[in-house]
Amino acid sequence: MISKEEVQILLDKLETSIADELESQQLDFKQWITRSFDDNIKLMLKMAVCMANGGGGSVVFGVADKVKGRSNAILGVPEDVDTTIFQKRIYEKTDPHLTPVFEDITVPEGSTRLLLMNVFPGMPPYTTTDGSATIRQGKDCIPYTGSLRRKMMDTSTQMDFTDEIIHEDWQSLFSHSAMERVREIMSRERVDESLLTLSDEDLLRSIGALKENFLTKGALLLVGKPEAISKYIPQYKWSFRKMISDTDYSHRDDGTHAIPVALYELERYIAVDNPMVTVESGLVHPEFSTYPTIALREALLNAFGHRDYRMNGTIMLKQYKDKLILTNPGEFVGGITPKNILHHPPVARNNHLMDLLDRLKLVNRSNLGVSRIFRSLLIEGKEPPIYREVGSNIELTFISSPLNKDFKNLINHMAQEKNHIDVDHLLILQYLIRHEEIDTSIAAEVAQRSMEQARELLSKMQNEFNLLESIGRGKGRYFTLSRSAYKLLKGELQYERQQILDKEAVKIRILSILKTDRSLTNKEIRQLTGMNQKQVQRLVKELEPDGVKIVGKGAGTKYIYSP
Known part of the structure; x- marks a missing residue:
């Protein structure tokens, strides 16, 4: 330009x-x-x-x-x-x-x-x-x-915007405070000691941030002064809002500081209202925050690393009472979508910038960042992150959810049994806690896997981990939490109640409605019970001995009481 x-x-x-x-x-x-x-x-x-x-x-x-x-x-x-x-x-x-x-x-x-x-x-x-x-x-x-x-x-x-060279004395663009933040992160991530002993100039040269004795735009984003970044990358900006409602906020901040400084400032703002919970476990009392530090840091670095720096806009972090919403300019690239982001091969819009972040150990280029975000939330029994593409922006939402101590105990128990629980398993367990039942098609959608992979996941969770029980056969087969998993999560009595009392209560409710000479459709029963379509079909089948009959076909199917 x-x-x-x-x-x-x-x-x-x-x-x-x-x-x-x-x-x-x-x-x-x-x-x-x-x-x-x-x-x-x-x-x-x-x-x-x-x-x-x-x-x-x-x-x-x-x-x-x-x-x-x-x-x-x-x-x-x-x-x-x-x-x-x-x-x-x-x-x-x-x-x-x-x-x-x-x-x-x-x-x-x-x-x-x-x-x-x-x-x-x-x-x-x-x-x-x-x-x-x-x-x-x-x-x-x-x-x-x-x-x-x-x-x-x-x-x-493809031309990489962040790989462009800035033909100006690099020392006049250089921020010592940004470099200090870079070194702090490198030390925390335990990089090779030989890198930490290098001078600023030698360190920049060793990672490819200095080319022909000039900074690249990617390097400027890492170690540049705010005024230099504003001059050469005027479309770059980050913002924070402490939201009172969808339209009002109590605090705001905007900046053009280098990425490590911006990361520090944004994490500092979140920490003001990120409650900690202490869990007593023997002599150790670990602390857990509402929004795990790993999830926040990976999300922020992904936003800065994958932002479209050709577009005007801002990396915006909004902190509500019950959620965090992070948006960054730029659409998903390389075939990535919210429905496959967890397992899609890594694709970078800003290859040079991501290389620099990788060499400094700020990110991992093996597509582990998204998995870390999911795992750090799920392993504490919290809601998984929600990705959306909104216009030309990517939006990531963290739901404020408390630590589920029983779920954490289940994961610890599995670790003691030397059973490795990965993100796919965690997603299925989280779904079952909220919905009680899961089949192969839903498991495939939840874990972002193929049907065949979902079948393997469910089979392993049943046969090797003893976390699931299967009910039915063929296309009607579905899975629930096993007695042992339910006992760890909700207790033995809760398991018995869920398996017997709740199901009987639903049956009685449906029968009482049908006995008033009123018919019900599958959709109406789903609305009444929160079940899915297949669960309703199984329920009606079990009610046939009590006088429930199926009339009609296809979309016109209804259930009536005819003793």
């Missing part, structure tokens, strides 16, 4: 050159179209798509490109045009969405105002919403045809 200062230097060359001669693969000059506001938006839309497909670039609006002399070429743009309108229209009219950054440039000529539009490199191909597209080649925007797209994808690799 070109800076405003660099544009000013180029404008001086207009005395002896025309703007067209100053253009390049990543720079274009365009004259403002005075006859129509919409025509300017169409031009900006075309140029945004063109530059994005060509690897990113900049367009200066308000300069005629075929005229020599500053006063003749610099015509300017109207003073009253609002750049937020341009951003919004370009975002709405591009697929995938583009969010160029606009900056004003003040000049003495013309209307005294020029517009600089910076389009950051992304993941092409980009098109307008009507399917048209161009691509920058040299100084021209040419049609981005199907064969050209295929050729470009076959011969090019």
Whole structure:
């Protein structure tokens, strides 16, 4: 991208050159179209798509490109045009969405105002919403045809924004406080002592943060001063809100500090209202917080590491009374979705930044971060995290839930028996605590596994771990907690009550309704009991000796009482 200062230097060359001669693969000059506001938006839309497909670039609006002399070429743009309108229209009219950054440039000529539009490199191909597209080649925007797209994808690799070099003295950009936070984290994670003894410069060189004696943008995000980050990555920002309701907050903070400093500040804010519970266990009294430190740290580092740094926006952490919501700009990449995020092979938008974080032991690149988030919550009997894709943002929610001491005891018991309980098993156990029964299809969905893998999980939990009992055969087969698991979690009497009394109570309730000459559908019984469709079908089958009959077929099926 070109800076405003660099544009000013180029404008001086207009005395002896025309703007067209100053253009390049990543720079274009365009004259403002005075006859129509919409025509300017169409031009900006075309140029945004063109530059994005060509690897990113900049367009200066308000300069005629075929005229020599500053006063003749610099015509300017109207003073009253609002750049937020341009951003919004370009975002709405591009697929995938583009969010160029606009900056004003003040000049003495013309209307005294020029517009600089910076389009950051992304993941092409980009098109307008009507399917048209161009691509920058040299100084021209040419049609981005199907064969050209295929050729470009076959011969090019994705540009990494965080791998770009900043050609400025790195020491003037360097933050000693950020580096100190980096070393604290490295020491806590027990990295190789030889790394900790290196000087700041040698450490940066050893991990690839210094290239050709210059910092990369990824390195700037780790050890840069806030003002340097704001200058070279203006779209970067983090924010915290202590929420009173969905619309009001009692405290806020915003910053552009380097990632390690931002991590420290955000964890500090959460700690103010992250109650601890002490569990007595012999001579050791371990403490457990509402939001486990491991889950929070991994989530925050993932948000910073995978954020789309080409987009304006903020990494926002909102702390409510009953939940935490973390959002970061950028959609899921590489086929990852909320439904497969737990086991999908790792995919990074910012490979260089993630490499730096990995080498400093701040993250793990083997896709263990998401598993750690799930496990640290589930192992304490808490609700699993909830991932969502909201527009062009990724949202992660932690539900405030107390430590389940009985569940923790069950996990400790399994460890003593030398049975390793992984995240898949924990998810199934958590589901059974809330729903009492699970079948293979639900287990596959809950654990984000295939049907075959889900069958293996359930079989192992039954036959090796003795955590489950199976009921029924074939497609009607389902699983419940075993007596031994139930005893550890809820006690022997609770197990007996759940197995006998609750089921009988449900039967009596359904029979009493049907005896009033009223029919019920499967859906209505589900609403009454909280059961799923298959559970209702099994229940009705058991009620047939009591006079319950099935009438109709398919969607019209009803249950009646006919003694």
